[in-house]
Amino acid sequence: MLTTIFLLGLLYALFVTVLFLVGLKLVFILVIAFVLLFVQYFYSDRIALYSMGGKIVTREQAPQLHGVVDRLCAMADMPKPQVAIANVDMPNAFATGRDKKHAVLCVTTGILRRLDEPELEAVLAHELSHVAHRDVAVMTIASFLGILAGLLTRVLLYAGLFGGFGGGGNRGRGGGGNAGGQLAIIELGMLLFSAVIYAISFMLIRTLSRYRELAADRSGAILIGQPRLLAQALVKVSGEMSRIPTRDLRAAEHFNAFFFAPAFAKGVSLSSLFSTHPSLERRLQQLTELEAQMGRTA
């Protein structure tokens, strides 16, 4: 789950913007931006772990959790990540680290308490897929590019308009007071424009994130061979157990088809544009389709 990375990215974007507003030299800002990118890229595992209060656990401390991860890694043929537990009651799990060799897989005590073993395994398979897909590296670089795009637009616009204004001044039209007013309007326009650019890149990154969540769902479900278990875990974690009756998800399939229709008829809502995760309906739909597909072909 990439929410932590997003919050980091947001913080980082704010920081760069503040630096720019304070009036630092562009080169300076770029250097700082790159240093931050470097830190984020190479220390993402430790930052995320620290922010969640996760502690690395040894095999002796959590033999069952290690056993599950061992087996999943052997099936997926990937190096085993470090395993951590965060003492938080919120049911959550995340994977971090720039590549397979520096990955940390962290689960909260809340998720350990709420999910039964096969469901937990499904969640771990989903998180391992994030590691295999190198999602942290991709998302870090993508959010950095978004910030860079916003910054560059601002700089180019600034240079262009300033040149244009200078030209106007040479023609001798307008007094000093008028020029000051124009400058303020231009400044405001630029601020708006760069905000729009940042918003667009922000949304694009979120779209990318949702796509990658679905990709991880899919790979994780294929790895454990039982999409249904991941769907169960998602429903439990989302705390939306009441939405679906206590029946098996496969039995509820016809019900789901009915249920999903209004969600799509509404079209793209604002909240769906800004969320980092696809809606529960979208994820369950994919998993249900996958389960049906596995039953048909072999």
Add this chain to the structure above:
Amino acid sequence: MKLFDVLLGRTKPAQPNLDHLFGLPGAQITLEASLGLRPTGAAGVCFKPAAGQQFAQTTSEVEQLLDLGEGVKVHEESDSYGYRWIVVEDNDFGDLINEVHVVNTTLEDHGWGPQLLCSVFAFSPIAGGASDPAGAAGGAKVAGTYLVYLYKRGTFYPFVPLPSAEKRDSERERLLNVTLATDLAIEPDLERWFPLWGLPVH
């Protein structure tokens, strides 16, 4: 991994590699000669059961196929991690390897290669064998000696659990590693030598 796959968030399910199973007869001779270990005649194929009717058919097909052979006993077991084991028993080690190979290829032919976790071959000290360098005490202490084959890697690793709860004899495993290095491809990444507590193969 290709750049394109990274960008699209795709991974291919790892496919098994069965070729190295046939290095086992050589390893058997080495184990008997230098450590006094002999196959118990039991082996297990461990896999993750997948959803759907097709999979249930495949596993019963495997069992039918092996039940036809002479002197072969097959049964199925589940472990606490939700994996299933097809346990094959045959006193002829060469036949046993072939049968394990059949189980694997049958599962693989039906497209369940990615669900395969490992195959395990059990060994035990020859009764009263003085050739065991660990001595009688060392031999009696361990709960069994296993060679685990990791399909996705095409490598083996030794697993020697101790009878006391969830401990393994790492020293003995390293000794086996050195002994078998010329016969088998041993998994170089020690992180992947995961313990298989309570495995149903004896």
